[in-house]
Amino acid sequence: MGSCAILLAVILAIDLSLFVFSSRLIPRSPDPPPCRNTDPRTRRSDQMTVVISGYSEHRIPLLHSIAAAYSAAPSVAAVVLLWCNPSTSSHTLAQLTQNLSAAVLRTPSSSLNYRFYPWEIIKTKAVLICDDDIEADPSSVSFAFTVWKSDPDRAIGFFARSHAYDVASRTWIYAMEKEKYSIVLTKFMILNIKYLEKYSCDEEYGEARRIVEDMNNCEDILMNFVVAEEAQKGPVMIGVKGGGLRDYGDARNDGVSEGVKEVGLSSRGREHRKRRGECIREFHRVLGRMPLKYSYGKMVDDVGEQGLCEKSGKLVLCDQQDFR
Template identity: 60%
Template sequence: MTTGQLIFIFLAVASSRLCMVFSLRPLSGDHHCNREKLPSQKALRTDQFTVLINGYSESRIPILHTVTGIYSSSPSVAAVVVLWGNPKTPIKTLVQLAHNLSISSPGDAPISVIRQPSSSLNTRFLPRPWISTRAVLICDDDIEIGPKSNEFAFNIWRNNPEQLVGLFARSHEIDLTSRTWIYTVHPDRYSILLTKFMLMKTEYLYRYSCEGGESMANARLIVDAMRNCEDILMNFVAANKTGVGPVLFGAKRVRDWGDARNEGGRELTAAEEVAVGLSSRKKDHRKRRGDCIREFHRVLGKMALRYSYGKMVDSVGEQGLCEKGGKLVLCDQQFFK
């Protein structure tokens, strides 16, 4: 058994916070697309969702304690799983992380840490036989959202179960000068939701990873080559199935610890980029994501992305908060991922 095949789980027993169960078992990386090893859609529960947090940098472990605790406290969350994508992180560190997250969690939903079978961003969307819910939340390790907003998002998804539901929206567009697709942001429309927070049907994990034949295999290779754009490709997958765009919602409070607009934010060096996360954020980031849209269109044979308009809100207010002068204030809306 290799270190890349280990799964670490600490489960808190509801009757006692002092009684812990620790298990270590293989992660069957070779059978993700075997339908016989996956639960049927009818068997998946609809009253809760599973949280899949992308983890990579040990420097963000303190934030993980806060983020996982909030999700674990939500009554609609069945389980919280940190998918660790850094192959260089020692086993001892992950075991300790799983232990600490479990014993410090204020909620009832179990928290686990899994080392991914590879560092590919595509592994965020692998089907998992242990997912017991019809909905999954794909999110980053530096996004902190309040429990009430989690419940609000889940209620929106239950009314729109075929669509992606999220907090951070972007758009595709044709550049008339170069006659090519570009990645941008519009004040009145959007067609792409980011995996900073993306709630969706569990079935889409299988569609992304296992269906689509050679064209989807080539699209996933583009994600690996760019070390980016897995979120854009998932938007292609969902829009191709539904024929409509995603659903954007507003939250009362969202803390984006990775936002460069935070006071003291600066351009990361190449080494720091690798240390903090998998997704490439070079200066040509926007152009590269436009290149992804163009290449996905080419290999998939159609432009599946569809525009949506408006935002679902439970009250008036912006969702972006940044630290300035020691206080949390609304971020400048001009800068985007």
């Protein structure tokens, strides 16, 4: 009887470990499931789903910290890691799932279009699409979600860029302008899941999706085209207090390993911007219109005194003065 009890305990332990593993690493299918229309009334509106796109194995240690940070936000219902590197071994992915505050979904290929697929695991109306090198604190995440809820037809983000028309070359270009913007990046983008369905399932955008495949770039620009076309509004940029948002992938980082900060597309500098300008022109060509719309200013989470006062011989924000 003692031997049987020990054997039964071993079997139960093995079964339990398999169950925990399978709940975190969702089995890969050769193709995504077919698109289907979901009743929006069945989706939660009080929280959002975070979808992190992962590719570089150099960033696996970083992903644990990032997933934990998003999971700690009260506005987050679930965190999903899309693993988009087909060459990563199952053993490496199994190690990744250990103590990870996220479900792991391995995509059928490395296509950037999968970032915007309406996966069945997403049960909320709001979806936060983000990179695997961006870590936002819970208060910044919750504030961004609050802004999105005030106008859920818009795309919301911390990082903004712009399209512009270059008169000299008579072409659309990709730019970064101080006074206006028309694109929010997928470094951090909150949007309605209906736009994921539109992007991935509407044949109107089929040729544009193929451009994303060919360029291996610009899925975020195409999504901004989709949102602007459907909402007839520009995006909203969110302002963050100092320290609330960490970008590990920025090439200007000190103290971050090259393997972590040099794997992103944005690290390619001028050539990267040139290619994204080509994407804008191609999307304009195949869609036959330019739906992108400019926005101005950004949303901030408090309104304080902006005037400067002198204190101990230095100019500081007047809010920092003690007027007692």
